[in-house]
Amino acid sequence: MTDDSTVTPIANGQRAPSFTLTSDENKPVSLADYVGRRVLIFFYPKAGTPGCTTQACGFRDQFPSVQEVNATILGISPDSVADLAGWRAKENLPYTLLSDVDHKVAEAYSAWGERSMYGRTYMGIIRSHFVIDANGIIEDAQIGISPKDSIEKGVQVLLRHS
Numbered sequence: 001m002t003d004d005s006t007v008t009p010i011a012n013g014q015r016a017p018s019f020t021l022t023s024d025e026n027k028p029v030s031l032a033d034y035v036g037r038r039v040l041i042f043f044y045p046k047a048g049t050p051g052c053t054t055q056a057c058g059f060r061d062q063f064p065s066v067q068e069v070n071a072t073i074l075g076i077s078p079d080s081v082a083d084l085a086g087w088r089a090k091e092n093l094p095y096t097l098l099s100d101v102d103h104k105v106a107e108a109y110s111a112w113g114e115r116s117m118y119g120r121t122y123m124g125i126i127r128s129h130f131v132i133d134a135n136g137i138i139e140d141a142q143i144g145i146s147p148k149d150s151i152e153k154g155v156q157v158l159l160r161h162s
Contacts, residue, residue: 009143023081038072072096142154
């Protein structure tokens, strides 16, 4: 067993951890695919739940502004590819959703940890977002952020630094 207290959370100015995950279209997607472009990655616990839908649809509604500054959005959760595909279609999400079933990418981004609900403690996704610049450096790391604040702050960073 490892001592989690020695893990340093990811922070602004660090190189974003690289990854390749399977998309909602069942295709491999890598962070490296977006070199030269700014990316907002958001981690959410479960497709179709109220907070996650608020966050995902908020980013959907802001997506045209994000595209205008040559940026994109990627959503990451531990959901299956099939669950992501269904949710993306239902909510008409214009950006890619990625499946991180073993939560390795969430761990690399400090977005996996102890959570509690209704008095029960468990390990899970810590709602977070990261704005990554065109060179792969984290501009804005927000770990443990509310859905509405994630939309507002994440998009604000993308538009402010365009």
